[in-house]
Amino acid sequence: MTRASHPPLRRGASIAVFKGASVLLVKRAKPPWQGLWSLPGGRLEIGEAPRDAASRELKEETGIEAAIEGLLDTIEISAEASGGDIARYRLYVFYGRHEGGRLGAGGDAALAQWFAVSALEKLDLTEGAAGLIRLAAARLDIAIA
DSSP states (O other): OOTTSOOOEEEEEEEEEEETTEEEEEEEOSTTSTTOEEOSEEEOOTTOOHHHHHHHHHHHHHSEEEEEEEEEEEEEEEEEOGGGOEEEEEEEEEEEEEEEEOOOOOTTEEEEEEEEGGGGGGSOBOTTHHHHHHHHHHHTTOOOO
16 A cells, blocks of 8 residues: 555544543554654454443553543544555544553553643644643643643
C-alpha cells in the first residue's frame, strides 16, 4: 500500500482517565507515535465494542481501571506507518475517573504516568490530545489551573 492508495480505516478506542486534577498518559513505545505521550488506547478486537476496548486497553497499557462516564468524541486521524504507508484510524475517545488498579506500563506503552492537566503544554503530546483532555476535564467538572 502506498501513499496514493486509500488504506483501510482501522478502528480503535482511547480514554482520558482522571484522578483529581491529573490525567493518565502513556508514552508510546512503537510507531507511528513512538516517543509521544498520549491517552491510553489501541485497536478494537473483532466484535469488540469501543467502550469495552477502551477499558481493556487502559488495563493492558497502564494497569489502571476506570469508571467510564461517557463518549467524548469520535475522531479520524492518519499517520505514517512502516515503509512510508499511511495508516488511517477512527478512534472512539472516552472519559472517566480512576477506579483502581496498580500503575505500570504494559502493552504498547513504554511509560505510564499521571500528569497535572495544567502541565500539558510541557509535554510532547500526540496531535489533538491536549484539546481532548481539556474537554474531558470540563465534562467532569475538573478545575484546571
